[in-house]
Amino acid sequence: MKSKKYLAIIALLLVCITVFSLFAACEKAGNRQDTSSEEAGNNSGNESSDNPSHSSDNNQGDDDSDDTFSPLDPSFVPDIDKTYIIDPVINNSYDGINRYIGAYDFSAPEQIAVPDGRAVSDIVGAANVGGKYNFTQLPYLTEGAEMVAHDLGSSVYRFAMGPEYKEVYTFNHSWSDVYSLKELAQTSAYAQVFSNSDLRTFVISATEFNRLAYEKVATENRDPNYFTQDYVRVTNEFYDLAKYLLQTYGSQNKTFIISTADGDEVFGEIYDKCTINGGTTQRKALVETYYRYLNARQNGINKAVAEVKASKAKVYGCIEVNYISSQITGVANRPRIVDEVIPHTYADLYSFNDSYTALGYKNLVSELTYLLSKIPNPNKDFDGKRNVILGGISYAANTEGADGQLNAIASSVIQAVEWGVQYVVYDSYFCTTRTDSSLDDRPTNGNMAGCWLVCPDGSYAPIFWYLKGLNDGKNYMEKTPLLRLEVLE
Numbered sequence: 001m002k003s004k005k006y007l008a009i010i011a012l013l014l015v016c017i018t019v020f021s022l023f024a025a026c027e028k029a030g031n032r033q034d035t036s037s038e039e040a041g042n043n044s045g046n047e048s049s050d051n052p053s054h055s056s057d058n059n060q061g062d063d064d065s066d067d068t069f070s071p072l073d074p075s076f077v078p079d080i081d082k083t084y085i086i087d088p089v090i091n092n093s094y095d096g097i098n099r100y101i102g103a104y105d106f107s108a109p110e111q112i113a114v115p116d117g118r119a120v121s122d123i124v125g126a127a128n129v130g131g132k133y134n135f136t137q138l139p140y141l142t143e144g145a146e147m148v149a150h151d152l153g154s155s156v157y158r159f160a161m162g163p164e165y166k167e168v169y170t171f172n173h174s175w176s177d178v179y180s181l182k183e184l185a186q187t188s189a190y191a192q193v194f195s196n197s198d199l200r201t202f203v204i205s206a207t208e209f210n211r212l213a214y215e216k217v218a219t220e221n222r223d224p225n226y227f228t229q230d231y232v233r234v235t236n237e238f239y240d241l242a243k244y245l246l247q248t249y250g251s252q253n254k255t256f257i258i259s260t261a262d263g264d265e266v267f268g269e270i271y272d273k274c275t276i277n278g279g280t281t282q283r284k285a286l287v288e289t290y291y292r293y294l295n296a297r298q299n300g301i302n303k304a305v306a307e308v309k310a311s312k313a314k315v316y317g318c319i320e321v322n323y324i325s326s327q328i329t330g331v332a333n334r335p336r337i338v339d340e341v342i343p344h345t346y347a348d349l350y351s352f353n354d355s356y357t358a359l360g361y362k363n364l365v366s367e368l369t370y371l372l373s374k375i376p377n378p379n380k381d382f383d384g385k386r387n388v389i390l391g392g393i394s395y396a397a398n399t400e401g402a403d404g405q406l407n408a409i410a411s412s413v414i415q416a417v418e419w420g421v422q423y424v425v426y427d428s429y430f431c432t433t434r435t436d437s438s439l440d441d442r443p444t445n446g447n448m449a450g451c452w453l454v455c456p457d458g459s460y461a462p463i464f465w466y467l468k469g470l471n472d473g474k475n476y477m478e479k480t481p482l483l484r485l486e487v488l489e
Contacts, residue, residue: 071099078102083482085458088151089136094143096150101481106474109466112413115420116385121471122200123417124424125156126453127392129205130168131430132443133456135485139189140171144429149198152453152464153471157199158391158425160261161185161241162207180209181241185248194245200254203318203351203391203425205261208237212293217286218273224288231296238300242315246304250311257423258301259318259351259391260294267337283335290337291344294319298347316348316379320391324367328356338374348379349422351391358395358408364415386420392427397450397461399435405450406462413467426467429453442487458485 070076071090078084080102088096112120128144136143141159148157160168161184166175169189178184185194194202212230216222238258245256260266267290274282298317305315321338323331342350352371357364368388378387393412397405409426416424433449445455453464460483465476 071095080104080479080481083484085484085486087136087486088147089138094136094138094146094150096146097481097483097485098150100483104479106469106476107478108473109469109475109477110410110414112470113418115418120417121153122155123422124413124426124467124470125154125158125201125203126152126426126429126467127158127203128429129158129160130432131428132432132434132448133430134171135454135458135488137172137488139169139173139192141169141173141189142192143171145193145196145199147429147454149196152429152468154467155198155200156203156423156425157193157201158203158205158427159193160205160207161190162205163209163211164207178209181206181237182244185241185244194249194254201257201423202255203257203259203389203423205320206238206241206258207261208234208297210237212296214286214289214293215270215273217282217289218270218275221276221282222289223285224292227289227292231292234293234296235300235303238297238317239303240300242301242304243308245315246308246311246313249313250308253312255314255316257316257318257349257389258297259349260297260320262322262353263320263337263341264322267341268332268334271334272332287340287344291341294341294345294347298345301348314381316381318349318351318389318391319345319347320351320353321371322353322355324352324370325362329359329361331356338371342371342374343376346376348381349387349389350375351389353392353427354390354412355392355394358393358412359400360408364412365419368416368419368421382422385422388421389423389425390416390421391423391425393424394427394451395463396433397452398446399449402450406466409463410466413470426453426463427451431456454485456487458487460484 071086078100084100086097086100088094114120114123126148128141128148131140131144134140134143138146144159145157148154161181165184173189175189176187178187184190193199210233212227212234214227216226242256242258267286270286271283274286276282301315301317319342321336321342323336324338326333326336350371352368354364354367356362357367368390372386372388375387378385390412393409393416395405395408413424428451431448431450431452433451434443434447435449436443436447443456445457445459448456452461453467454460462477462480465480469476
């Protein structure tokens with residue numbers, strides 16, 4: 001009996017020890033879980049602060065709301081008073097800034113009387129030619145196209161095609177070697193832009209690859225007939241490009257404007273070098289050589305258009321002038337091609353790349369009207385219309401004064417559209433001109449001239465919000481969204 005009593009006591013002790021051990025283990029595990037949760041919370045907080053899109057330093061609004069957000073979350077509603085610093089590319093495709101603008105009830109923008117009833121978004125666009133900075137890993141030509149279409153809300157995009165394509169669009173693309181405008185149009189970067197369903201008008205600053213060297217009129221005293229074979233070659237290259245565009249995109253309602261660029265700059269530089277025997281004979285030869293060259297381009301386009309009749313797409317030739325009046329402040333007072341050359345041409349459209357009327361040096365409407373008076377009879381597609389585009393309008397905010405940029409450009413756009421231009425191109429989406437001597441590092445706002453819609457630091461110029469408002473039908477000036485693009489490292 002006594003042994004059974006001892007066995008019962010031992011069994012009871014073992015039960016107690018087991019229960020105590022289990023209790024201690026559970027408590028220890030609970031403490032470990034609490035510690036892990038606390039550490040996870042601390043690590044989560046640190047991770048959020050290191051993430052530029054979540055950091056409170058990057059959201060400069062005055063509220064104390066949680067900065068963590070996912071723009072892809074259906075419940076995400078952006079705060080119009082918060083600054084969002086964003087990467088506009090989501091899931092490897094361009095998404096843009098619109099989802100961050102918020103639900104503010106914007107009023108309608110200033111009304112513009114468009115003579116032919118078109119939407120402003122089909123008239124007012126922007127250029128991307130040789131900008132000095134970028135914001136995505138997309139090819140630079142594509143980045144500009146996406147920003148013009150999605151952010152600015154325009155269907156009009158100006159860009160360049162020619163032998164300097166690798167230097168003009170250097171960011172994020174491994175270019176292959178090509179030897180003609182048609183081959184360049186077939187590259188993936190250009191094909192992607194032409195295929196963009198949100199873009200319908202392409203203003204192309206095009207230069208033939210085997211360039212006609214009309215400077216030889218001055219440097220080698222050549223006459224216009226010296227270039228006879230060159231005119232034929234130019235015609236053929238522009239024929240090939242135009243026919244390719246019409247055939248490749250013929251099922252789409254797209255317009256391709258194949259333009260010269262900065263005509264008076266080109267003409268004027270050579271004109272000044274014509275000095276033999278006073279230069280009179282050379283300058284006359286230069287005028288003829290230049291208009292025969294311009295007509296050779298148009299001849300190629302006309303031939304392609306005549307052959308490809310079923311295309312919905314349109315291809316037009318365009319000639320661009322820089323200066324119209326004489327006695328322009330800061331501009332050499334030499335003969336203008338509007339007087340010397342244009343009357344001998346027959347392009348479909350004529351462009352004014354305007355760098356001076358916004359500064360108050362001349363009246364824009366007067367300049368456009370004078371240009372129109374010198375243009376021969378237009379293509380029948382422009383019967384009853386003015387076959388003129390404002391191929392570039394700019395104002396250097398840093399070198400000329402930031403306060404005047406918005407008012408000057410806004411006034412110019414309104415005047416041009418109401419006068420009846422076919423298109424207006426702001427020059428440029430990204431500023432192209434540095435004011436310092438460093439050419440390799442990423443520029444700051446302060447060392448650029450300031451002709452921009454988006455600045456190097458990712459902020460948007462007021463003129464961007466004005467033009468976007470015209471295109472979107474909203475007045476972003478009364479409550480400007482606080483957005484900035486994330487700057488690439």
